[in-house]
Amino acid sequence: MDSRVLRRKRRCQFAAHPKVMVKRARKDAGKMRIPLEASLAELQETAKNCKACDLWKNATQTVFGEGMPSAKIMLIGEQRGDQEDLQGKPFVGPAGKLLDSALVEAGIDRKTVYVTNAVKHFKWEPRGKRRIHKKPNAAEIAACRPWLDAEIAALQPKVIVCLGATAAQTLFGRDFRVTLHRGEFLKSTLAPFVMATVHPSSILRAPDEETRHEELKRFIADLKKISRAIS
Numbered sequence: 001m002d003s004r005v006l007r008r009k010r011r012c013q014f015a016a017h018p019k020v021m022v023k024r025a026r027k028d029a030g031k032m033r034i035p036l037e038a039s040l041a042e043l044q045e046t047a048k049n050c051k052a053c054d055l056w057k058n059a060t061q062t063v064f065g066e067g068m069p070s071a072k073i074m075l076i077g078e079q080r081g082d083q084e085d086l087q088g089k090p091f092v093g094p095a096g097k098l099l100d101s102a103l104v105e106a107g108i109d110r111k112t113v114y115v116t117n118a119v120k121h122f123k124w125e126p127r128g129k130r131r132i133h134k135k136p137n138a139a140e141i142a143a144c145r146p147w148l149d150a151e152i153a154a155l156q157p158k159v160i161v162c163l164g165a166t167a168a169q170t171l172f173g174r175d176f177r178v179t180l181h182r183g184e185f186l187k188s189t190l191a192p193f194v195m196a197t198v199h200p201s202s203i204l205r206a207p208d209e210e211t212r213h214e215e216l217k218r219f220i221a222d223l224k225k226i227s228r229a230i231s
């Protein structure tokens with residue numbers, strides 16, 4: 001195999017061993033006062049006061065993950081949008097609506113899925129009266145990582161799906177490219193099945209109706225693979 005392909009292949013495999021992950025999570029959790037072996041409900045309560053980075057200052061509230069503690073599938077987005085920030089729930093705005101209908105098409109009931117984000121506060125900048133989404137930076141993503149690790153440890157999902165580059169790079173490193181590995185099951189110690197696909201917002205941003213339709217079809221096909229993996 002071409003050495004560049006091999007290097008890329010190695011890079012996309014999540015490196016941290018569970019023991020390393022637990023050690024790192026414990027260290028970070030200690031600093032951030034994340035209760036060890038906490039339930040999702042306890043984590044959610046503690047996260048309300050998180051000030052690990054400055055994003056809390058302009059956000060309405062911490063928006064933690066949501067779903068049944070017995071959920072087998074964990075979906076990870078980037079960060080909440082305007083609606084999510086106001087309502088205190090993940091994926092309830094336009095991207096969430098698209099996600100819901102794609103899940104239905106793939107035969108997955110959203111009520112059986114745990115949905116969270118790499119970053120738990122809304123980062124935005126004002127444009128007139130509107131709050132425009134701003135991409136979180138590496139420091140903000142790193143500051144939020146212990147919460148994601150704690151959620152994964154508490155839920156122990158069978159499947160993890162990263163929606164978009166921010167979530168995928170949070171788990172697989174900054175060199176990871178969703179465009180190269182989209183829809184593949186990746187070797188990872190985080191869960192038996194781990195996959196990255198596009199973020200639903202990218203489908204909403206498609207330049208024309210035909211592209212949007214094609215992208216939605218591909219997204220549903222990725223979700224169907226997950227549905228098959230857990231059946």
Ligand code: URA
Pocket residue numbers: 077078079080081084089090091092093095096117201
């Ligand atoms: N986009 C995300 O990544 N997460 C949300 O919760 C909403 C929009």
